[in-house]
Amino acid sequence: MNYIGSKQTLLPFLEQCINTVTEGDNQARTFCDIFAGTGAVGRFFKSKGYQVTANDLQYYSYVLNRQYIGNHNVLQFKGLEEEIPAIKDVLFEEMRGARVCEWLDLLEPVEGYIFQNYCKGHHQEGEDHRLYFSDENGGKCDAIRMKIELWRKEGKVKDDEYFFLLATLIENIDKVANTASVYGAFLKKIKKSATKPMVMKPAEMIYNNQEHFVFNEDANELAKRLHTDILYMDPPYNHRQYSGNYHLLETIARYDNPQISGKTGMRKCNNQKSDYCSRSKVKEAFRELIMNVDARYIFLSYNNEGLMSFDDIREVMSVRGKYGCFERKYSRFKADKESVSRHIAADSTTEYVHYVKCV
Numbered sequence: 001m002n003y004i005g006s007k008q009t010l011l012p013f014l015e016q017c018i019n020t021v022t023e024g025d026n027q028a029r030t031f032c033d034i035f036a037g038t039g040a041v042g043r044f045f046k047s048k049g050y051q052v053t054a055n056d057l058q059y060y061s062y063v064l065n066r067q068y069i070g071n072h073n074v075l076q077f078k079g080l081e082e083e084i085p086a087i088k089d090v091l092f093e094e095m096r097g098a099r100v101c102e103w104l105d106l107l108e109p110v111e112g113y114i115f116q117n118y119c120k121g122h123h124q125e126g127e128d129h130r131l132y133f134s135d136e137n138g139g140k141c142d143a144i145r146m147k148i149e150l151w152r153k154e155g156k157v158k159d160d161e162y163f164f165l166l167a168t169l170i171e172n173i174d175k176v177a178n179t180a181s182v183y184g185a186f187l188k189k190i191k192k193s194a195t196k197p198m199v200m201k202p203a204e205m206i207y208n209n210q211e212h213f214v215f216n217e218d219a220n221e222l223a224k225r226l227h228t229d230i231l232y233m234d235p236p237y238n239h240r241q242y243s244g245n246y247h248l249l250e251t252i253a254r255y256d257n258p259q260i261s262g263k264t265g266m267r268k269c270n271n272q273k274s275d276y277c278s279r280s281k282v283k284e285a286f287r288e289l290i291m292n293v294d295a296r297y298i299f300l301s302y303n304n305e306g307l308m309s310f311d312d313i314r315e316v317m318s319v320r321g322k323y324g325c326f327e328r329k330y331s332r333f334k335a336d337k338e339s340v341s342r343h344i345a346a347d348s349t350t351e352y353v354h355y356v357k358c359v
Contacts, residue, residue: 001038001174002181004245007234007301008040010330010351014301015044017326017353018230022297028229032295034219035235035276037242039065046072046206050230055215055222057272058242060170060253062216067167067203070214071160074207079156094205097164101200104165107147109139113257117265118186118248130265131178132186132248137198141173144200145255168203170249182245185264220275220285223293231295235276235286237306243269279307287316296358304350313354321359327352 007014022028029050033042036054038061046052046069054065077096081088087099115121119138123129133141148165151157157165178187178194187194215222219235236242243250247267251258258267275285286308290298298320302313317323329348 001171003038003040004182004240004242005234005237006038006040010301010328011041011044013326013328013351014041014232014299014353015048017355018232018297018299020326021299021324021355021357022230025296028296030227030229031232032226032228032230033232033234034222034226034289035233036065036069037061037234039068041232041234043068043206046208046212049208049210051210051212053213053215053226053228055217055219057216057218057274058246058250059216060246060249062214063163063170063253064167066163066214068206069212071164071205072208072210072212073160075161075164075205077157077161079158079161080151083156097161097205098202100165101168101202104144104147105200107140107143109136110143110146111139112142112146113255114141114145114252115139117260128263130186130263131188131190132183132265133173133176133178134190134194137173137176137194140198141169141252144169145252149255164203164205166253168200170252171203172198172200173252174249177248183248183264184245220289220292223289227294229296231293231298232301233289233299234301236274237303239277239279239307241269241273241277243272277307282307283312283316286313290316290320298356298358300352300354302352302354304352310352313352317354317356320356322357323355325352325354 031045031050032053034055036042036056039054042052042054042065052069054069056062056065074093075097076093077087077100080100084100084103087096090096090099115135115138118130118132119135120129120131121135152162176194176196176198178190180187244266247269251267260267275281300313314323327350329350
């Protein structure tokens with residue numbers, strides 16, 4: 001996904017930082033990504049053999065992490081064999097999920113909640129409407145989302161299978177969104193990539209023999225009962241709340257037909273606003289988390305444009321033990337190239353990885 005603050009391109013650097021600090025400590029094998037987002041960091045360290053805990057306050061993030069971090073066994077979809085007989089014919093069990101996704105791709109579009117509120121639909125030319133998806137993709141999203149939920153209510157899919165399918169839908173509908181990357185606004189005309197039919201490309205499975213843990217909580221509350229060798233923190237850097245930027249993915253994940261308002265169709269999300277997006281609250285929230293968590297090593301990704309100053313971070317983290325910092329310049333997040341407007345700023349920013357070896 002095209003996600004603000006994603007560490008996908010910085011993963012080798014992050015691994016190098018963590019390996020350098022924990023060198024010689026072969027017992028440091030539990031890893032917690034407490035502001036997980038789409039789970040890129042947790043997935044990476046899961047693939048390296050760590051036992052991973054992932055957490056995020058946004059439910060759509062929980063769905064993605066429940067799939068990529070929580071799922072670690074082959075999904076068999078035995079409860080769907082009667083409805084989708086073709087899954088019994090696959091040569092390898094690992095391919096059953098792909099066969100279910102192919103079946104879902106053939107569903108007829110439905111004029112459901114997404115179609116009615118976030119597509120042109122039956123609006124006439126000149127009438128106000130939201131244009132987040134093409135009619136075809138919005139209706140297809142509704143049809144698939146309804147079917148996934150029905151299967152769960154009927155007991156035809158297990159939780160692991162449910163989150164695999166839901167994460168697959170979220171990732172693929174995002175690929176055809178008519179936005180400049182985030183959902184704070186939609187484009188006035190359908191861009192080329194948004195005209196392509198959504199395809200349910202199966203979410204990747206990362207198999208291993210360990211149990212992993214996924215939470216949907218406030219990070220500061222979870223920290224009070226967390227025990228981990230390595231704590232990794234990638235909190236919001238600025239005033240932009242993720243709840244507003246990705247409100248539509250939250251609605252698709254929950255599919256709770258919320259009351260929405262304004263030109264963008266925003267759902268109420270006051271209970272998901274983060275203190276890490278407030279200049280007056282962020283330092284105290286950070287201090288509280290650092291002081292409460294039970295971890296042997298703490299790492300913080302934070303760039304040079306964040307609300308907290310370098311000195312504030314060093315002051316807070318140094319209380320827990322031996323402090324240090326790595327840094328690297330990297331290309332900043334940019335909106336979709338097809339966007340009709342561009343944010344003009346420097347092409348690069350500096351990412352700091354602060355760390356402390358806890359006493």
